[in-house]
Amino acid sequence: RPAPRVRVPHVLALGAAYADAALSRLIGREPQIPLEGVRMARHSMFVNTEKARAELGFSPGPLTAAFERAVRWYESSGYVRVARRADMAAARAA
Known part of the structure; x- marks a missing residue:
């Protein structure tokens, strides 16, 4: 399934995640919007493996x-x- 194309402001996604977490605790189910996932989505996470290749043979x-x-x-x-x-x-x- 392709990734969603709709951009949601971070503050809105974060608020929804907190509300979902609270509701999930009340009704005893797993959250549908993972709070940590929303927090991590705010940051670009790219890595460069060159040092690991050179020093460790990665x-x-x-x-x-x-x-x-x-x-x-x-x-x-x-x-x-x-x-x-x-x-x-x-x-x-x-």
Whole structure:
């Protein structure tokens, strides 16, 4: 699914995330708007791997493999429910 094309002012997204977090606590569900995600979205996060390549011999691999390793780690550490992984596989296939 493509990323949303609508730009939302950060203050509006942050307010919605706080409201969603409060509502989620009241009704006992996971927030639909992750507060940390909204905070992180405000910053451009680009990295340069040249120093790691030169000093450590780092060689970046495919993003898909890195993402799958990260998902497995989050699952094994208890941050993500296993059922969600099946949902992600189905979404990737679509």
